[in-house]
Amino acid sequence: MDIEQLLHTRRQFVTAAAASLAVTAFSGAVPFAWGVDLSKSDRPSANNPARVIIDTDPGVDDAFALLLAMRSPELKIEAITAVAGNVPLDITLPNALRMVEIAGRTDIPVAAGAKAPLLRRLVSAAYAHGDNGLGGAVFPEPEIKPVDVPAAELIRQIVRKYPHEVTLITIGPLTNVAAALNADDELAGLVKGLTMMGGSLSGGNITPAAEFNIYVDPEAAHIVFQSGIPLTMVGLDVTRRTSLTGEHVRALLANSSSVSQAAAKIARNAIDHNRAQGFLVGPNMHDSLAVASFLDPSLLKWKEYYVDVETAGELTAGETLGYSPTAGDLRRSPEMEKQAIAAMQIRGSAPTIAGTRVSPVVKEKYVPNTNVAVDVDSERFFELLIGRLTKQ
């Protein structure tokens, strides 16, 4: 199957739904400002927990994100689905099961997902996460087993069971979610929202252009960005400012709970691994910040963009591009701003002389599809993360 065939069904859905999306896509997403959370009434709480599915490739920062999520009463975790990414699936899946056992949350179903991206061979990141995905921190083999249903099908079933209620929190490559969307044309319209750790509007980490999760499966990411699901992107723009330190390890070690001790062990190993590789910053808590952003959006500053993914560039595949008529060099004076927004088109590359394409315009009209995190209060984030992990 080539990319055109793969995207065909999605495109049909997107075209059909475009008119209604323009009106509804951001009905649940509102702008946030430092310290002022305009969406507070819609925020999940212990009394009114949000249904979520966490799609993950543990992964050092995934492990922290999973423990944080399982320690958060604001979340009703319907499932944890594993995907290949940081390390292969035969490592990410048992790691997800281990985290569930450590947190004492074996009530949460864990499903096995894709072993490889939609169209590409898996590129993993053992250089950052160690061969076992947990920075070399060793835990016993998990005793529990994954459910029999594959991840994409489980995502589909849960979203269908609770239409307009489920938020997908994705902290790995988007293969499982794209597979679920490909299997069910109506699914995107039934998902409440998707909060991802992924992408960047300020350069990548695995290549100068691409952030790792999007780089691994750009075609899957493209499907998600074009799905019409209200998207929240927590990318490197903010996650590269969440470096774990020895001080955090000490705070975790001081608490005797199994979650805190496990987190301390992973953290210490990850910091040592990071240092042995000579990295000057990190390890960053990318994925935990995505979970935290869902719990408390006021930890971050947000801006709406139209985001899509480069899938064709030899040097740039997996790059996320954020279009906004009110950002960068396209900003106008206040009196011209409204006009600029109305007139903005989404532009592709200029047509070639030999090609048949006549116009560089990819979309006639600018409509934002993603709330992008553009700034973070790192200190408050770590207070939340360490606070939750050390809670008795």
Ligand SMILES: [Ca+2]
């Ligand atoms: Ca991850």
